[in-house]
Amino acid sequence: MSRLQDRVIIVTGGAQGIGRAYCEGLAREGAKVVVADLERAHADDLVRALAKDGHDALAVRTDVADAADTERMAQATLDRFGRIDGLINNAAVFQRPAMSRVPFEKIPVEEWDRLMAVNVRGVFLCCRAVVPAMKARRYGKIVNISSGTVFYGAPNALHYVTSKAGVIGITRSLARELGEHRITVNAIAPGLIISMDDVDPARDAQNAQRLQARAIKRTEVPEDVVGAAIFFCSAESDFITGQTLVADGGAQMH
Numbered sequence: 001m002s003r004l005q006d007r008v009i010i011v012t013g014g015a016q017g018i019g020r021a022y023c024e025g026l027a028r029e030g031a032k033v034v035v036a037d038l039e040r041a042h043a044d045d046l047v048r049a050l051a052k053d054g055h056d057a058l059a060v061r062t063d064v065a066d067a068a069d070t071e072r073m074a075q076a077t078l079d080r081f082g083r084i085d086g087l088i089n090n091a092a093v094f095q096r097p098a099m100s101r102v103p104f105e106k107i108p109v110e111e112w113d114r115l116m117a118v119n120v121r122g123v124f125l126c127c128r129a130v131v132p133a134m135k136a137r138r139y140g141k142i143v144n145i146s147s148g149t150v151f152y153g154a155p156n157a158l159h160y161v162t163s164k165a166g167v168i169g170i171t172r173s174l175a176r177e178l179g180e181h182r183i184t185v186n187a188i189a190p191g192l193i194i195s196m197d198d199v200d201p202a203r204d205a206q207n208a209q210r211l212q213a214r215a216i217k218r219t220e221v222p223e224d225v226v227g228a229a230i231f232f233c234s235a236e237s238d239f240i241t242g243q244t245l246v247a248d249g250g251a252q253m254h
């Protein structure tokens with residue numbers, strides 16, 4: 001029996017990168033996946049690929065920073081599938097669109113604000129949009145994507161690291177608010193993952209450095225974090241909430 005048979009799970013930022021790997025992994029476990037992404041064409045492309053493999057999926061063009069968009073995302077899911085079992089808050093300003101990697105005093109204020117709007121407010125808005133449907137069925141799984149950078153502190157990305165620390169704050173506080181409704185809220189903190197086809201020499205050097213710091217000495221790829229997402233969306237994690245799982249090949253140990 002597949003672990004997520006017929007569960008309806010929304011993946012924000014699911015059209016590309018690691019989000020796409022979450023969608024594929026959840027679908028393989030039997031879930032009906034909703035690909036909620038700013039990039040409609042990429043979301044449609046993924047839904048077509050999933051359908052070819054026999055999976056039921058839906059693409060919804062969504063800007064997670066926009067409250068009305070997140071309400072539409074939840075409604076479109078309910079219209080199509082009649083329920084919402086899970087939400088993976090994966091969308092972020094990170095690579096697509098690319099954030100600036102500069103000393104903190106050079107971060108444009110507008111970029112700081114947009115990044116917070118997507119990476120932090122977006123998580124709040126998406127949770128707010130789906131929780132009523134979860135409460136109605138007295139069950140739900142929310143998975144927030146943070147980052148290992150929060151724990152070791154990364155230079156030249158102050159807005160990003162701050163936003164991902166905020167994601168952990170949301171995870172812990174929301175877990176306390178929603179526990180009585182049997183809704184779990186957990187976070188995954190990946191390490192540096194190679195998730196783009198084009199090679200950036202600066203990131204290559206960074207990756208070589210990270211690789212040395214890991215207990216498991218190889219490059220981290222999107223599929224390395226999919227198992228954690230499946231676990232947090234499945235019944236196997238029903239008594240685990242408010243936690244942050246670091247999935248980085250043992251670079252950091254808690």
Ligand SMILES: NC(=O)c1ccc[n+]([C@@H]2O[C@H](COP(=O)([O-])OP(=O)(O)OC[C@H]3O[C@@H](n4cnc5c(N)ncnc54)[C@H](O)[C@@H]3O)[C@@H](O)[C@H]2O)c1
Pocket residue numbers: 012013014015016017018019036037038039062063064065089090091092093094095096097118122145146147148189190191192193194195
């Ligand atoms: N790649 C890594 O090394 C790494 C490491 C740690 C954490 N993470 C986190 O994992 C997640 C995915 O990383 P990635 O490398 O695949 O990111 P990415 O930048 O490659 O992809 C992000 C996806 O989100 C979508 N998106 C961006 N803004 C959006 C918005 N406002 N509304 C809806 N969708 C939007 C994009 O279209 C894209 O499909 C992010 O939250 C990132 O912060 C990544």
